[in-house]
Amino acid sequence: MPATSSNLSTSTNWVPPLTPPADGSSPLLEAHGLERRFGNTRAVRGVDITVRGGELVAVFGPNGAGKTTLLRMLGGLVRPTSGRVAVKGRDLKSSDPEVRRPIGLLSHQSFLYDDLTAAENLAFTARIYGLAEPRGAALESLAAIGLEHKAHQPVRSLSRGMVQRVALARALLAEPEILLLDEPFTGLDAPAARHIQDVLTSRRSKGLGAVVVSHQFAEVWDIASHMMVMIEGAVIRRESPPPPLGSFLPEYESLLRE
Known part of the structure; x- marks a missing residue:
């Protein structure tokens, strides 16, 4: 039918x-x-x-x-x-x-720390996941969504769209x-x-x-x-x-x- x-x-x-x-x-x-x-x-x-x-x-x-x-x-x-x-x-x-x-999850709220840089946010999450090289994993994930050039900027300085992409990079961290x-x-x-x-x-x-x-x-x-x-x-x-x-x-x- x-x-x-x-x-x-x-x-x-x-x-x-x-x-x-x-x-x-x-x-x-x-x-x-x-x-x-x-x-x-x-x-x-x-x-x-x-x-x-x-x-x-x-x-x-x-x-x-x-x-x-x-x-x-x-x-x-x-x-x-x-x-x-x-x-x-x-x-x-x-x-x-x-x-x-x-499971990797991206929700409405970014749940990122505004005072940390994009890379620091992801490295923090990578440590929670127990990834072997948190900083390297963070930079790799940011590169995957095209934001490696914003890796060292505080999240509070990023546009709404960039914050969304950083949150997506975090969801992708553990593959x-x-x-x-x-x-x-x-x-x-x-x-x-x-x-x-x-x-x-x-x-x-x-x-x-x-x-x-x-x-x-x-x-x-x-x-x-x-x-x-x-x-x-x-x-x-x-x-x-x-x-x-x-x-x-x-x-x-x-x-x-x-």
Whole structure:
């Protein structure tokens, strides 16, 4: 049963599952029946998501759709009210910190120290990860996102877009197999956005996975292997590969009006 606009308007509870890969590869990240309540509010309602090596799942939706809450549950920052998240087959609720090690997370807030330089921020995190050469790892990660020339500037002196890129460099520090990104293109100019697209595309080619939450369709659409739309906490549309953006946008606007 294909997902069409008529399907969606008559039954927003039906969502086609992700198609299992022909090679039967195991998921890097898998979640089933995720729910999150805040008091009487159901922020996330019964969401399933699977990410395998080489896949990038793009998550779209309006403000308040539950996208950030979903990402925080996938990263282990928020515990689901119900449902389960597994990282490489291991339950994320495990007390073993190694379960979370394959995950790199970029959230809305940078959580960088303003008075430290970009390199000092990353070296601090590298030490927490137990990396052998924290300073070298910091400089390498900054170079990967095109900010090696800002390595020794205090974070407070950087633009919003540069702070975003430093935070992304930190998420990439330990070469995570699964990258969870919340609005990674916010505040970026066109060259910086293209650089991040190249980083994500390269990761896909290496068999790494990602979930990207974004309001910016154009930046994510062509590099995604899967897309899903959330409204009022529920997934109401998912496809792989994403359809042509030009044909999808009118459907999306229609969904928002329903």
